[in-house]
Amino acid sequence: MKGYLWAPSAATQVKEPGNWESMAVDAVGNVIEFWGFKRNQGRVWAFLYLRDEALSAAELERDLDLSKGGVSMLIRDLERWGVVLRVRMQGDSSWRYRAETDLLQMARRVIEEREFAFISRIRTDLVEARKLAEQDPSATKAKIDRIRRMELLAEATEKALAVFLKTSRFDVGAMFELFRT
Amino acid sequence: MKGYLWAPSAATQVKEPGNWESMAVDAVGNVIEFWGFKRNQGRVWAFLYLRDEALSAAELERDLDLSKGGVSMLIRDLERWGVVLRVRMQGDSSWRYRAETDLLQMARRVIEEREFAFISRIRTDLVEARKLAEQDPSATKAKIDRIRRMELLAEATEKALAVFLKTSRFDVGAMFELFRT
């Protein structure tokens, strides 16, 4: 299955027992994948966040086992979303990267944009289908009612999504603020 | 992106203007894909639901442009979830299929099982990582705090998911009941 909302697929957890850092990093990768982002975006952020210092692309490449190009693109996304900051160290020709809290706020923002657009598009389609049906003499009243019920399905999905985002705002947002370093 | 929760990817909407039935069917396919199921599972259900009669596998195959094997597997899933019923018509050697309301209830049930397991697994991993860190003398207090904050992220995600499912229950569940034919 693929899943706009949530898709299964095995949680390929590389164990490496005893290495709590990579455990935590991978766990965040999984959460962020659940939220609809790339696993490695979460891993990069988590790694920077946990280390709490500005690291070079080379370090990310080595410690997270990513390719050069991959790091570049992942960083670009995270920067664009404002969860990672690029800093120039004095006396150093290369950039270093640092995690900004908080990740969840970003996730919410991005999802708000793209998922609501997606769902509301579906609703529009259903409304249009119903309107066409209403003008079609061969469409029975019962059929039109059924389309209307399908609209409710989309509406409720949208609403549930909104509540989901709001909950996460209060719940984690607040906690994150509280804990902010 | 792949996305446990929601993944983007273009909404390939086959237009076929004027055909409101396939418009509605595809729209439901998109909603259900958003909920993490296969697009075609949603399309089959929607088609049966809209037609409101028991249809043969051959009809599904033809009208939804699916393969023989595909129909068989899709029906099997939908039957297992209890949203499609298999009925034997008298004087007919083949099966016919009929939609049971409601789809959303099924979605919730399935998600409840698989997603909560997934998220709580992540939480467990983070807790374990923290415990290991706490025993590691080289791990600073600040690092451990950061892992704890990551746990909050997972906890809040779980909570938001719970609220999401509850909302969809009240909201659509109730509406569906109301409208049930």
Added chain:
DNA sequence: CATGCAGTTCAAAACGGCTTGAACTATATG
């Protein structure tokens, strides 16, 4: 019990998203 049709299974193909890595650009340094 032979025939034909409905339905199932599953290996292979198609598909789509993610990552890689080589070529390229930009920037700092001597």
Added chain:
DNA sequence: CATATAGTTCAAGCCGTTTTGAACTGCATG
């Protein structure tokens, strides 16, 4: 300005998921 190193781009490859279709099973019928 030449060289080296850092960073970017993107076509190709990889990998997991979904779909296909041919072989197979089961069942009803003459």
